[in-house]
Amino acid sequence: MSELPVVVIGAGPLGLAAAAHLLERGLVPLVLEAGPGPGSAVEQWAHVRTFSPWPELVDPAAARLLEPTGWVAPAAGFPTGRQWVDDYLAPVAAALGEHVHYGTRVHAVTRLGRDRLVSPGRADVPFVVHTGGAEGSERRIRARAVVDASGTWGQPNPAGAAGVPATGERAAADAGLVSYVPPTPELASAAAGKHVVVVGSGHSAMTAVIQLGEVVREDPSTRVTWVLRRGVTDGTFGGGAADELPQRGALGVRSRDAVEAGLVALLTGFRTERVDVVDGRAVVVAEDGRALPPADHVVVLTGFRPDLSFLSEMRIELDPILQAPVRLAPSIDPNAHSCGSVLPHGATELAHPEQDLYIVGMKSYGRAPTFLAMTGYEQVRSIAAELAGDHEAARRVELTLPDTGVCNGAGLFDGPEDDGAAGCCGSAPATLTLNTIGG
Template identity: 65%
Template sequence: MNQVVVIGAGPQGLATAAHLLERGLEPLVLEAGTGPASAVSEWSHVRLFSKWAEVMDSASKRLLATTGWVEPGEAYPTGGQWVSEYLAPLADALGDRVRYGARVVGVGKKGRDRSVDAGRDEQPFVVHVVNSDGSEERIETTSVIDASGTWRTPNPAGADGFPAIGEKSAAEAGVLGYQIPSMEDVEALAGKHVVVVGNGASAKGAITQLARVAKQDPATKVTWVLRRGVVGNTFGGGAADELPERGALGRLAQEAVTDGLVNLVTGFRTESVALEGARAILSAEDGRTLEPADHVIVLTGFRPDLSILAEVRLDMDLRLQAPSRVANEVDPNVHSCGSIRATGATDLAHPDAGLYIVGAKSYGRAPTFLALTGFEQVRSVAAELAGDSEGAQRVELVLPDTGVCGGAGLFDAPEETAGGGCCSVAPVPVELTPALNS
């Protein structure tokens, strides 16, 4: 009962444990996978656009320093390097405080479902766990920190938030997927037609990789699908982005379009995915249809899975599915990563006291989460749970600015009114030929 249960052994979950331990609290980290940061391991080939210093937590580094760990130098790690050189050693340093093969299937109040008021505040949380051997377990605790992330629940291609007609069948057939392809996967698509759906950094990364293949093999056709009706800030902040690698990614994607290596299709809201043999045909709500694709890559972001929290009381924003006070700061229609105020324990608290959602899951459907943001969150939550309210309120975070707003602006606004907004530097719209915008 004295331990704090942390759900997920990813970057934020492990950082949470390090901060709790430093505060004299005992963490128990429950991880469904077989090792630390199992989600990150699935995109181990992807290079981060943040340097090492921006993806390591202070308390975690202090704990690692006691083990003889050598801090990585200035570089941009891949997901695999993030795990092997930092996250795995951190999990090892935490020892048996991290349990693998322990899948959390529910969090509730002992003897009370969410509708019951009587005695609710006095009851401990009960964390329902299914272990890898199939056995069930119930763990009682006064505090639960959900750092399970959003990796397992990608957004679909369907524009209304549900899978498009036929999307699930296409995914089962292997024609459609939701992960950034490795370079080997991309090279295997040479000479084929590939459709990328999405507008974030992941989509830009895939577009950049595919453009290289298309340059080497002109028979390769790449179609980039945007739901929004205008280009606006599609290519990011460029030189104005204080994360240079992210800015460079946007510039490379823009070059791929302007050089004719990628066909950009805007205002395309996918309604159906029809299989034609081993190929897929995407159709939009307005009746437009794309040419048959050999492969469709859907990179439309992620959403939180709140099902495990169905029996506790949450204060959540209706649009973003994020804690209400956090949602006010991360609304992608208004903010960029750098324009967001740091959020801490007060912002992350819920009506059932002692429950916190941290990390990417705390941003709900907003795509603007950075690791540094989560490290500040867990530092604040650990301070609050340790009784240091002053430390919890203190802000110890400075974020790099994106140079552009994170959202789409007016969804169907004219091109000339779609940029600017909350940010200091508005993006310069790319000029498209009719052939590229058809």
Template identity: 60%
Template structure:
């Protein structure tokens, strides 16, 4: 099968980096992207500024591929998603040329002539990657290996606290958003609710706080499921990523000033229409009325539907790759305590199938872009037969200033796996945001 290509699913940061590594090692790559352009998912949050600086947002093999074209790696500043696409992802995809196929959705992966049940001769058969283009035309790509870097952007978690949409959430779809807003002016003078405790929720709360300062009568309520603020405001001065620390500080300031009302222990059970507004109900009976819009920013989950005919091992809690789940469990770890992961940890029961990038983390929220770059470097080295390079660890993680995981769910409680925060260096690897 050595003459067959490696199929990479997704033309985002990790998928394109994988293709760059494959190209550098002389392996044929085909990148299949459902969007119309490189970084299509990133472009959907193009208005959001990353808290990682430019040097942490580009892959080494990608830089080596781009530099002969006259491209110069940005060295300073914190790009928006749109700037990341324009300044790096789009040029990288252009350099890869016809290796990248757009407007093509992967609908299934299997071993040739064998469903998931058949053992006999399985590893000797190539993969068949089933696709469908924008016109509905179906296709098949024969591959020696598959790297799934399709991410989680397409499956946001619901507002409902038990993992399913809250009662009435689907019916209220026109007043519930699962994305960070850009222009929030339409909510001037109205009551807006943000659900979630991560960086997306923080970004949204801050955008709405700016609106509330400009437009009297604008009310912002921020709902946390946990019984305490926990690590909502990050690690402050102990965070090695300055912009991430600043995000947390600004969030604390708007809450302390009363611009944003923070409510803890609020687990959404139902959304009910009340004329032109919504009423948000918690499991404990509390109600927040007169809501014009709900921003449910509670994380994402992976789509594994097209993997149903191959043998994969996912953690039953996180939907993450089983081999890395214990190291990324958000109940235990923060970004600064998560070790690097490579081909060995990412290996699946289906030989030469790898899930990388944000999708490898499942529902865990601690993924950083350069963590993914290191994953694909190791995986491609393994596929090239360079097992020494595959086993080598080249990742350095910036400390978060947060020790351990998310802490207690029902009340203020510690949780954790570490002492004083430190920069965790594992070999010599790099990291960033994604």
């Protein structure tokens, strides 16, 4: 099998970095990308500015690959998704050349002649990656190893509080009333004079709230309702000035400012059960019967989840809560803590019972939030070393991650009297008083 390539699924930041590390180690990468070009998922949020600075968005092996071309790494600043693609991802993909194939969707990963039930000789046969093209063509590619860097962007979490779409949510989405992507500047401007509901508590939701709050400032007839499933705590708006990524901390500060200034109405303890379409508008209804005023649009930014369907014949070992590798899950579970950053990790923590199969990047976090590109770059560096037989390098830590400035758990589920969700750093956080509606 040493003559076979290492198949990398996805030509995003992590997939391209994995290929660069593999190539540097003398292995042959084959990157399979479903989209038409590099960073296809990043293209969908090209208007959003990253909270990581340029030096943390460039993989060292990819930079070394680009050196002979005369490429110069941007030294400072916070690029938009568009800039990340144009100024870094596209050049890396071009340098990898024939190692990257576009328009190729992976439908399944198997072992040659063996389903997941067959154990004898399993590790001695190659992987078979089943793909399909735009014209319906099928291809089977044999591989010595598989690195799944497909991400989670195509699998957004629904507005429904129970983890499945709320009643009527799919129909509302089909009608164009519900979307799952941060609004572009054009779409945000089009919200002037209308009512927009934002569902979610993460950085994408904060970005949307800040953006829409500026629309309200320009046109006070605009109404923005920000829906949170839980109560407001010290950690709701991130680490602020304590965050070692200042732009990440600033998102929380600015979204909180929008609430305090009355530009955005914050509704807490609201767990969505239904989305009714009434006279061409969306009415969001909570499990307790509360209904929001009809909205012209609902922006659902509740995170993402991994697509595990094409790995159904693989023996993967995932945490039952997060759907992340079991050795990694304890340090990223938001139910337990968010104390600073996750420990650097690599091949050992990301290994599965299926030898030489690795899930990396955002997908390796399962449903846990707040993944950093530099975390993924360390993952693929370690995995490339492991596949090349350099086990010492695979286990060496070559990364220090920035602290989030947040030291508590996921927040209180129902209110301050429920202290079961206290974080790893002590007792449950105090409840803050803000310009909120509901409770």
